Amino acid sequence: MFPPAWQVGRYLETYAKKFLPPGIVKLNRRVIAADFDGDDQTGMWNVTSVDQTSREETRQSFDYLVVASGFFHRAGPRIRQTQMQHGSGKRIQHSTQFRDVASFSEDAGKIVVVGGGISGSEAAATAAFQISSAKHSPGQQSKWADSKVYHVFDRPFYALPRFVPQDPYNPAIQDFNLSPKFLPVDLTLYNIGRRGGDGPITASIGQVPPSKAEQGHEFIRSLLGGDQRGTGRMELVSKPDTIKYPAFTGISDLYAEFVRDGLIFPINGRVESISQGQSQNFSVDVVSQSLWANTDQKDKSSLNEVTGVIEATGFQSHLEYLSANVKQALEYDPSCLRVPFLLSRGSIFSERVPKIAFVGFYEGPFWGVMDLQSKLIAQRWGPEGTLPDELKKLDITDARSVRQTIKDRKLDVPQFWMADYVGLIEEFARDAGLQRDDATLGKGGPLFPSRYREKIEDGGDAAVVVGEVADVLQRSEKESLYVAAAAFRGMQGTWTLHRKIDSRHPSMPSGSFKGTAHFHPRNPTDPIYSAEYLYTEDGTLTMTNGMAFPATRRYVYRYSELDDTITAWFAEEDGVTVGNFFNKWDFYAPSDLEHGWLAKGSHWCSPDTYKSNCEFRFRGAGLETFGITYDVSGPKKDYSHESWYSRQIPGTV
Structure with a gap:
């Protein structure tokens, strides 16, 4: 669900191979100049680019110019x-x-x-x-x-x-x-x-x-x-x-x-x-x-x-390759980094420069919005040249108002002034004449590009993606999908730990432990895992026979994104190196409203059997408290211990 950069790059390569003819994409080239020559109907764009290896410059002419070089062009002003x-x-x-x-x-x-x-x-x-x-x-x-x-x-x-x-x-x-x-x-x-x-x-x-x-x-x-x-x-x-x-x-x-x-x-x-x-x-x-x-x-x-x-400290995007005349027509203002150019609603077109269009040129762009921006550009510049009446106005009122509000340092401007993803994708899809696929997800559910098509019955790859998202929603609703990920994230940090030990073996007294536990994030020591903690606990163990002494433990906890599971491992004598496997938790839902998510596990650690039961009580996305109970049986061990972890209030002991 959260692809790293190399996966995004691989997706874009696959997309280009499937949809673009050979030779369309020119790599390793940087545009250094773009100027418009002529009138609005017959004028041409003269674009100069330079090969980043040979440094050879090339000048070409085009009917239209699409700026898709990104809004976050370079670092903002230095301190x-x-x-x-x-x-x-x-x-x-x-x-x-x-x-x-x-x-x-x-x-x-x-x-x-x-x-x-x-x-x-x-x-x-x-x-x-x-x-x-x-x-x-x-x-x-x-x-x-x-x-x-x-x-x-x-x-x-x-x-x-x-x-x-x-x-x-x-x-x-x-x-x-x-x-x-x-x-x-x-x-x-x-x-x-x-x-x-x-x-x-x-x-x-x-x-x-x-x-x-x-x-x-x-x-x-x-x-x-x-x-x-x-x-x-x-x-x-x-x-x-x-x-x-x-x-x-x-x-x-x-x-x-x-x-x-x-x-x-x-x-x-x-x-x-x-x-x-x-x-x-x-x-x-x-x-x-x-x-x-x-x-x-x-x-x-x-x-x-x-x-x-x-x-x-943010970014700036001045589009240095655009000529001064074009920038002037776009009402360029270098002092307003968040709205440097005034574009029509949705940051796509300019009435004063009709043969230029922008894709993803705004704060916080999403692929769904950029996909629909591209469709609207294709409609306007295509053979039929169609656009909805609302978009034909090419009104820049929104952009002008936001720019002035930002320059006036008003506090009611959002973090990203064009961040209404749901509104944008619905509005653009309607303008582009696309239908929303509600057959699988109903009229609710998350919005994403594959839900919008010219004809819902066409299906294809888009329908497959809709089905995959529906499966994710179903597994989240009916199973425990992503609960392990949420629980593992919530375990991070410092906890107050109380443990009760009940011994059923005559040679081992019962007792209690009180102390502090830490889950320290670190790089996974095995690449098959997505995240890892070094677990440490320190405190006092008090036995029922009156003896009390300091006690400490070390484990390693790991999360695997591939199968959405949490595992526990022993730590070696140095206290940090991963040792033998200890336990794995399988999550399942409680049968009432008074309990958090439950998990269980069983592991034979020669010559004993360890059975665990856990409860994770959430408050929103965070863990408020959680408990782990182990029941241990074998020829030399026969006891259970119940541990409860509660958040330590910062500044207290």
């Missing part, structure tokens, strides 16, 4: 730097350049991430994960593994995991559903059933009214199980007087728990400058003064001993 030493700039990287914390310094220090939202949360979580993995993996530990991540952002955001509940709240008990059904975040967010109302659906573009903004906050909080104050950091919490403005989000499985554990420190504010002076490390000056700051006063502070800075 002001002062008193920098020669060569230190490589330790200040844009989020598109950042790959490895080790590239900053061999020593431990502060890693500062500047900017919130999608890029900032991903960069901060990636840096924290690399630190966690370096600290808790086999092999020699690097000094930088003791680093911390400081994340500076002006506006709170919600860290959404990749899998979220489709039924987080249960009206029957007026509380959160302890065993919700999970789906990938896109299939939940872009469900047309959430829109309600009668009549055609149109896209909401631009400013968000307070009532709709509040509904957005409520919906996201229901998915997460709260407003994120459970992380112990109010910097992530939108205050009551700010939920009238649109909610911002990031997508990360790891971010929130790294915050709760103190590996990521969120800071409300804006970075003014980065300086170095005589020290090898940096100082980062932060100013906190906004509606979201924890103080009403202008508070200025500095982060010192900074070994590296990641600038998640």
Whole structure:
């Protein structure tokens, strides 16, 4: 459901081979100039490109020009730097350049991430994960593994995991559903059933009214199980007087728990400058003064001993290859990075430059929208030259209004001003004369390109994809699909652990254990697994005979995306290396509303048999508590122990 870059590349190669004649796609070439010559009817585009290997330039003429080079063209403006030493700039990287914390310094220090939202949360979580993995993996530990991540952002955001509940709240008990059904975040967010109302659906573009903004906050909080104050950091919490403005989000499985554990420190504010002076490390000056700051006063502070800075400060797309005349006709404004050109509704056409069109040229583009943008372009420039009356107007009112609102720094502009995927895909499909396939999914369900076709009865590959999505929805509803993924993600971090041990063997007394457990994320030590934790527990074991002594355990937990399973493994004597297999959990639904998701497992560990039963109680996408019971029987062992894990409140012991 979440393909890595190489899989996307393979898909695009396959798509090109199937649908494009040979020689259409020219690779390893960069367009350096594009100018329009002539009138609107007979004029031509003169395009100059350069071969990236031979440096040979080629000039060609075309009837039409489609700009599909992407909105996120290059890194946004850099943060002001002062008193920098020669060569230190490589330790200040844009989020598109950042790959490895080790590239900053061999020593431990502060890693500062500047900017919130999608890029900032991903960069901060990636840096924290690399630190966690370096600290808790086999092999020699690097000094930088003791680093911390400081994340500076002006506006709170919600860290959404990749899998979220489709039924987080249960009206029957007026509380959160302890065993919700999970789906990938896109299939939940872009469900047309959430829109309600009668009549055609149109896209909401631009400013968000307070009532709709509040509904957005409520919906996201229901998915997460709260407003994120459970992380112990109010910097992530939108205050009551700010939920009238649109909610911002990031997508990360790891971010929130790294915050709760103190590996990521969120800071409300804006970075003014980065300086170095005589020290090898940096100082980062932060100013906190906004509606979201924890103080009403202008508070200025500095982060010192900074070994590296990641600038998640956005992007800019100036389309340098377009001529000055074309840019002027498109009302180019270099000061507004979010709306540099004024285009018609849906960011496709321009009335003043009728032979140019844009695909995916807006913040946060999705393939479904880009596919329909392409269809509308083909309709307009095709033999019949048809377009709906609404699109023929080529109205740029939306773009002009949003641009001015952004320049006025209004707070009711959403994170992505053209982010209404459901509205856009419905509106564009209607304009393109496509039908929505409701035969399999009904009138609700998630929206995606394959649901829209010229003739539903044509079927083909699109119908196959619709069937596959329907199967995913069915397995989520009737089986336990994605529950293991959600449970594994929820286990991350620090827990208070209580264990009761009941012995049935005369030579072994019963007892209880109280302590702290940690699930430390690290790189999988076997590539067949998608994710891995080093599990550690430390505390005091008190026996019924009065004896008490320190006790510790180490295990390794692994998640496999291929079969959606969690397995547990013993740790070797070094406490970090994976040893023998211990257990595997099979998830199943409870028979009532009072229990969370259940799991069971059985394993023969010579000469004893271990049977396990687990319960995972969710609150939204997060785990509120979970329990594991083992019943052990054999020639030398006969006991059971029941362990319950509850979230530790940050700042308490």
